[in-house]
Structures are given as C-alpha cells and as structure tokens.
Amino acid sequence: MTRKQRRLLLIGSGLGVLAIAVALMLNAFRDSIVFFNSPSDVVARHVGPGTRIRLGGLVKDGSLVRGNNLVVRFEVTDGKAELPVTYQGVLPDLFREGQGVVAEGALNSSGVFAADTILAKHDETYMPKEVADALKKSGHWKDDYAKQASGGK
Amino acid sequence: MIPELGHYALMLALGLALVQGTMPIVGTRSNDLALMNMAAPAALAQFAFVALAFGALAYSYVTSDFSVLNVYENSNSHMPLIYRFASVWGNHEGSMMLWVSILTFFGALVALFGTNLPLALKANALAVQAWIAAAFHLFILITSNPFLRIPQAPPEGQDLNPILQDPGLAFHPPMLYLGYVGFSIAFSFAIAALIEGRIDAAWARFVRPWVLVAWMCLTVGIAGGSYWAYYELGWGGFWFWDPVENASLMPWLAGTALLHSAVVMEKRGALKVWTILLAILAFSLSLIGTFLVRSGVLTSVHAFATDPARGVFILAILIVFIGGALALYAWRAPLLKQGGLFAPISREGALVFNNLFLTTACATVLVGTLYPLALQALTGDKISVGPPFFDATFGPLFIPLMLAMPFGPLLGWKRGDIFGAAQRLLVAAMLAGLGIAAAFALEHGGPVLAPFGVGVAIFVMVGAVIDIAERTLIMRVPFRATLQRARGLPRSAWGTAFAHFGIGMTLLGIVSVTAWGTERIVEVKPGDTLEVSHYRVSFIGLFDRPGPNYHDLVGRFSIHRASGEYLGNMEPSRRTFAARNEATTEAALMTRGFSQLYLSLGDPGKDGSAAVRLYYKPLVLMIWLGAAFMFVGGGLSLSDRRLRVGAPRPAKGKLAAAVQPAE
Numbered sequence A: 001m002t003r004k005q006r007r008l009l010l011i012g013s014g015l016g017v018l019a020i021a022v023a024l025m026l027n028a029f030r031d032s033i034v035f036f037n038s039p040s041d042v043v044a045r046h047v048g049p050g051t052r053i054r055l056g057g058l059v060k061d062g063s064l065v066r067g068n069n070l071v072v073r074f075e076v077t078d079g080k081a082e083l084p085v086t087y088q089g090v091l092p093d094l095f096r097e098g099q100g101v102v103a104e105g106a107l108n109s110s111g112v113f114a115a116d117t118i119l120a121k122h123d124e125t126y127m128p129k130e131v132a133d134a135l136k137k138s139g140h141w142k143d144d145y146a147k148q149a150s151g152g153k
Numbered sequence B: 001m002i003p004e005l006g007h008y009a010l011m012l013a014l015g016l017a018l019v020q021g022t023m024p025i026v027g028t029r030s031n032d033l034a035l036m037n038m039a040a041p042a043a044l045a046q047f048a049f050v051a052l053a054f055g056a057l058a059y060s061y062v063t064s065d066f067s068v069l070n071v072y073e074n075s076n077s078h079m080p081l082i083y084r085f086a087s088v089w090g091n092h093e094g095s096m097m098l099w100v101s102i103l104t105f106f107g108a109l110v111a112l113f114g115t116n117l118p119l120a121l122k123a124n125a126l127a128v129q130a131w132i133a134a135a136f137h138l139f140i141l142i143t144s145n146p147f148l149r150i151p152q153a154p155p156e157g158q159d160l161n162p163i164l165q166d167p168g169l170a171f172h173p174p175m176l177y178l179g180y181v182g183f184s185i186a187f188s189f190a191i192a193a194l195i196e197g198r199i200d201a202a203w204a205r206f207v208r209p210w211v212l213v214a215w216m217c218l219t220v221g222i223a224g225g226s227y228w229a230y231y232e233l234g235w236g237g238f239w240f241w242d243p244v245e246n247a248s249l250m251p252w253l254a255g256t257a258l259l260h261s262a263v264v265m266e267k268r269g270a271l272k273v274w275t276i277l278l279a280i281l282a283f284s285l286s287l288i289g290t291f292l293v294r295s296g297v298l299t300s301v302h303a304f305a306t307d308p309a310r311g312v313f314i315l316a317i318l319i320v321f322i323g324g325a326l327a328l329y330a331w332r333a334p335l336l337k338q339g340g341l342f343a344p345i346s347r348e349g350a351l352v353f354n355n356l357f358l359t360t361a362c363a364t365v366l367v368g369t370l371y372p373l374a375l376q377a378l379t380g381d382k383i384s385v386g387p388p389f390f391d392a393t394f395g396p397l398f399i400p401l402m403l404a405m406p407f408g409p410l411l412g413w414k415r416g417d418i419f420g421a422a423q424r425l426l427v428a429a430m431l432a433g434l435g436i437a438a439a440f441a442l443e444h445g446g447p448v449l450a451p452f453g454v455g456v457a458i459f460v461m462v463g464a465v466i467d468i469a470e471r472t473l474i475m476r477v478p479f480r481a482t483l484q485r486a487r488g489l490p491r492s493a494w495g496t497a498f499a500h501f502g503i504g505m506t507l508l509g510i511v512s513v514t515a516w517g518t519e520r521i522v523e524v525k526p527g528d529t530l531e532v533s534h535y536r537v538s539f540i541g542l543f544d545r546p547g548p549n550y551h552d553l554v555g556r557f558s559i560h561r562a563s564g565e566y567l568g569n570m571e572p573s574r575r576t577f578a579a580r581n582e583a584t585t586e587a588a589l590m591t592r593g594f595s596q597l598y599l600s601l602g603d604p605g606k607d608g609s610a611a612v613r614l615y616y617k618p619l620v621l622m623i624w625l626g627a628a629f630m631f632v633g634g635g636l637s638l639s640d641r642r643l644r645v646g647a648p649r650p651a652k653g654k655l656a657a658a659v660q661p662a663e
Helices: A003-032 A039-044 A129-137 A143-149 B002-030 B039-062 B069-074 B081-089 B092-116 B119-143 B167-196 B201-232 B243-268 B272-295 B308-335 B347-379 B387-404 B418-424 B426-442 B450-472 B479-488 B491-516 B621-638 B650-658
Strands: A033-037 A053-059 A071-077 A082-088 A100-107 A113-119 B383-385 B518-524 B529-532 B535-546 B550-561 B566-570 B573-577 B582-586 B588-592 B595-604 B610-617
Touching: A003 A033, A003 B347, A003 B387, A033 A039, A039 A053, A039 A082, A053 A082, A082 A100, B002 B039, B002 B092, B002 B119, B002 B167, B039 B069, B039 B081, B039 B092, B039 B119, B069 B092, B081 B092, B081 B167, B092 B119, B092 B167, B092 B201, B119 B167, B119 B308, B167 B201, B167 B243, B167 B272, B167 B308, B201 B243, B201 B272, B201 B582, B201 B621, B243 B272, B243 B347, B272 B308, B272 B347, B347 B383, B347 B387, B387 B450, B387 B491, B418 B426, B426 B450, B450 B479, B450 B491, B491 B621, B518 B529, B529 B610, B535 B566, B535 B595, B535 B610, B550 B595, B566 B588, B573 B595, B582 B595
Parallel strands: A033 A053, A082 A113
Antiparallel strands: A033 B383, A053 A071, A053 A100, A071 A082, A100 A113, B518 B610, B529 B535, B535 B550, B550 B566, B550 B573, B573 B582, B588 B595, B595 B610
C-alpha cells in the first residue's frame, strides 16, 4: 500500500465508525427519548395512552392510598391540574405527600398514569429541577421551596 | 483561628500559583534558567499551603467546630471519626478543596520526581498546572469559601446527608478526583509541548506514567462508586447512566484511548498530534464532569446545593481552559512534526482501532449526556435520555472493540500477521463457543443475545491468557524455561494481560446480572418464605437497633439452600437519622462465590409485615473484580522498567528509577 492509500484507509475508517455512531444515535433518539411533562402539560399536549413520559409535580396531600401487593395510588399535582398515578413496588425513601416526585410510565386507557419507576430525591431539601420549573410555570412556586432547594442558604 | 489560618493559606497558595504560572514561562521565552527553575519550588510551596488549608478544614471537621458554617451544615459531633473526616468532601466547598489539594499534589509530584525532564518542558508544564490551580483557588475563594464563620456558633451540626454516611465516602471521591485531576498532568504537558512547538517520543514516555496513575485511580474510583450505589441506593443497580456517572466514564474512555495512543507514540513516534489532542480531551472531559456535578445544571443524585454564580464561574473556567487549549492546538499542532504512517494490520493499527472506537463511544456518551441540556435551551422541551439510548449506542460500539482486543497484543509492530493471530486465538474462540452453548443450555429466559455476550467475555479473558501463554511458550518448552520467560517478560506485557482480562470479567458480570438476575418485590409477613434461584429466604421479623446518630429498623431473614442447608441470616434495615429526620435503606448482601443475594427493606406495614426487594445477582462481583484486575494491570505496567528509565539519559535513569512516584 502506498502512503496515500494508508492515509485514505485511516481517514475512511474513522469516518466510517463515526457514521455508524451517528446512525446508532439518531436511531436511539427516535426510540428512547422520554419527555418530561407536568399534569397540565399532559392535558395541554394531549399525551395519548401508551406514550412513555416522565410526569413530575407534587404528591397531592392526602391522596396516597396503599392497596394490596404493594400497589399504591396517589395524585400528582402542579396546582393547575391533577393526574392519578398507580405504581406497584417499593416507594423511594423520600417519597412523601406534599413533596416533589417524578414518575416514569404511560397513561393507560382509563386515563390513569401507570408508573413503573418513581424517582424521589435522596435529600429532603431537594426539589427535582423539572418539578421546580413546572411549579414556577404554573404559578404555584412558593418561596419556601426555593429556600429548600438551595439547601437552606 | 485555625479556619482563618486555612483561609489565609489558600490565598497565599493563589499568589504562589500566579507566580508559578508566569515566571517559568517568561524564563523559557528569555532562556533564563533561574526563572525556569522557579517552577519546581513554587509548585512544592503551593502544595504545602493548599495542604495546610485542607488540613485546617479537616481539623475543623474532626474537632466539630460548628462556628464554621460549612462544618455546621455538613457534620455532626455524634458521627464516627471517619465520617467526620470524610464529610470534609461530602459537600460542595470541601470537595473543591479536595480537588485543588489533589491538583497541587500532582504538581508537587512532577516538581519532585520530574528530575529527568527537559527543563523547559517541565517549567512550561508546571506553569500550565498553576493556571488551572489559580482558577480553582479563585473559584473557591470567591464563590465557595469553606472557611466562613457563623457569628454565634450553634451547639450541634446539621449532620451529613445520610446517603453519604458510608465508608464509600472515604474512598470514592478521593479516588475519582485522583483520576480526574491526574489527567491534568497530561493536559499540562500537552499544552507545554504546544507552547514549545516541539514533541518527540520521549514526551510520551514522560507522560504515560502519569496517565497510568490517573487511569488506575479513575478505574477504581468509578468501580467503587458503582459498588456504593449498588448497595446503598437499595435497588441493586450498578450503573444508571446518570449524567454524573457518564461524566466520570467519559474521561475514563478518553484516558484509556490516551493510554494506548501514547504507546504508539513512544514506540513508533507516530500519532503525536492525535495523542496531544487526546491529552487535552481527557482533562477537558474531567473539567466538564466537574461542571456537570457542581453547577447543578443536571438533575442527579450527586448534585449538592446549587448556586448560579458557581455555575457561571465554572462555565467560564471551562470556556477558558477547553476553548483556549483547543485554540492553541489548532494554531500550534501543524508545527509539530508528523510521525510516519504504518500498515493497517499491525500493533499500531490495532491501537488505532482501539482509539477510534473508544473515542466514538465516548462521543456517544457525551451527546447523550448533553443533548437534554441542548434541547431544553433550544426548544424548552425537557427530556431524559436514559439507559435505552446508551444500550443502543454504546453497546454496539463496544462489541467490535471487545472482539478486536485479544488480537492487538498478538500482532507485531510495523507489520502484523492477522491469520497467525487468529490461529493462536482459535482456542479462545472455541472456549467462547462452548461458553455460548453452555449459557444456552443452562439458562432459560433472558435476552437471546446474552449468551453471545458471555462468549465475547470468555473470548477476551482467554485471549489475555493466550497472550501470556504465547510469550512464555508454555507447553512448548520445559516448564522451568517457561517460568524463566514469564519472569523475563516486560511488566507492561503482564499489565496488558491483567487489564484486558479484567475487562472480560467486568463484561461477564454485566451480561450475567443484566440477563439472568432475578428480582422479587413483595410484601412479607413473619414466617413467609420466598424462593429465588436455588435459595429459600424466610422472614423472621422486624427488630429495633440503635446506632450512634441513627436508629435502625432491622428485618431479619434466614437463608437456606433449596436442599435445606442453613446458610446464615441477612439483616437489611431502614436507617433513620435523627438530626435530619431522613431515612436510608441499608441493603443486606450475602455473597455466594461471585454471585450475591441482595435484600433491601421497604416500608414496614401494619401487623409486622414489610415490603422487601429480593434480588439474585449472578456473577455480580465480577463487575468490580474486573476493575480490580484493571487496577493491578495498570500497576504492573507502571512498574515496567521501560517507563522508569529516562529516555534520553540512561545514566541518570537509575536515579530516577529509585524515586518514581506511585509505586
């Protein structure tokens, strides 16, 4: 092989791998991106049943109901809209009524959000960033959240 | 008094960093030996003052001086000594102190042990190191001062975040930072080479040990963090593709690539410009990692309290250092003399292949991590890029890398014989085939691809063994001759084999847990028995147990084999911390060979029942044991004589050999 061919091979294989990577990424972005929505977003954007989303907001006070076999029901609110959520499993340590929560899953045909993952932060003074933004947007952001979110400083 | 002393020492360190960052460069420009020689003592003094500042903060923590705001917010006098000490870096301000301490520590090491470096290179590199240090000293002093006092000292501190009260805290952040910051040496040397406009094979020889040390620390730092998350977060995951994990994985990938390209540069004088770029990228990614963690732009388990001023400051540091370095690279790199090209089928070719895939994989992780940020800035849509994305991109890119890995060491420099290598790897391929067949036969369920993953892992592991077997001519010469050859092998060959074997182990663990791990999430009453794999887990009941600054609600379980043999008890607990009124889950683990049973306790119900998560994790320990092998491999490679001997001056090399760092 001449020098030129070798260089071409090097550059060509570099571009080839890069092209494969780009193709893989574009493909993955089409299938595996999950959008974050507040309960009002779900209504406003007409999120259909079966579409995987992340739902964020506050766990509505007094809405938590524990059933058999670790099934729980609660409502997520952003002050404007509410959405019932069901989940089967063990809730995170910091899951509490009145606190921020992010649930991942999809709406079922009866309009209930069936979550398969519940995220609550490991720090009591924490408010998931998406939840804080959603609350600010809906005008239900309270200053004491802000104080909590910045670690009480 | 002590905290003020620390504060003052940090300011002096900043002053020293500014001197160290300017005078030596002036010296190299004007050929003034005295100015160039200032770099080393300045680096040592700077480290001494930073160490003093860090010591002052650590002293305040250990003695529970709650008049210091940072101590009050993150410590508690009831914590055991080790946590009081480790909580120094369990918060933003203190972790930045740890960062600069390690940065200046590395600077001091270069000053001390870089005796065989060309003077100008050393002076420039230490100057660049000082710029980085100065930026972070300023950052701490302006936005994150850990020495602030409270006028009236509270009697008790607010306690450390419960999730951090774990031995992992003493180990994981320092190792990770040693890795992140260790790449700053390669970065400084790269910038120094660009400033000089000159680079040769000896450069790679100087830099490689530092890259190796950083890479080793980062490897165990990541693995340690992964094991910590595995047992502490209570749901048995070992890797979440969390942005902060990605932030540590990216420098690791770039650093691994750098490690390999530096070999080509050292041996064959090729890939110079590329190696310089990788050195810049590895540290840039470390800085981005720091930014992602510290600025709070991403939601993550690692985000400490966030403050916009800090984010802007770190962003400025990022732009100046990464932008500046890349601009300098674009300007000066064409001046560097290009190395020769080489045949595609050769050791060099294999290492280029490695670099190509590692950097591309690194790029996909970068895109997946930053895409949500970019999209939110552009369209306002909030998205999360989770494991499915990385499985679909990172995974396919890693498979060719794994398949090619055993070939690399078997190919010769300049011109390799791929058919010869393939012939020698026949045994590995056959064993891999057996492994695939066994996995199909023994395991049911799980993804169809999983047995092939096992096959790849076996291929990699056996390939590493074959490399050593070939070099020692095992079975072909008398056993004693083999032993002699094994002893005579360069340590770096052993290092390669160990590290590659470790990768195979990690892969085997990941495949096995992901495909065949089982999970049960149920509510149990005392007397209930669960079955998982071939174990029987019986719930005995709930008990209370007090701790120093917490209170445990313990669930006791007895474990039997399916055959009835008693194996022991497992006691997962829910730990409530009084000072913050927070609870954490303390999982219980039972190790059987390389596999583990994993129990974690959820909410206690009425009538003594409890929610539990029970997992069987087959071969899970392989994941972290593999990292330990990589660490050992790095250590062996570091002790290689070739790296200890100064290239241009063999006579002085003996002296350097005696004082080489990190052995």
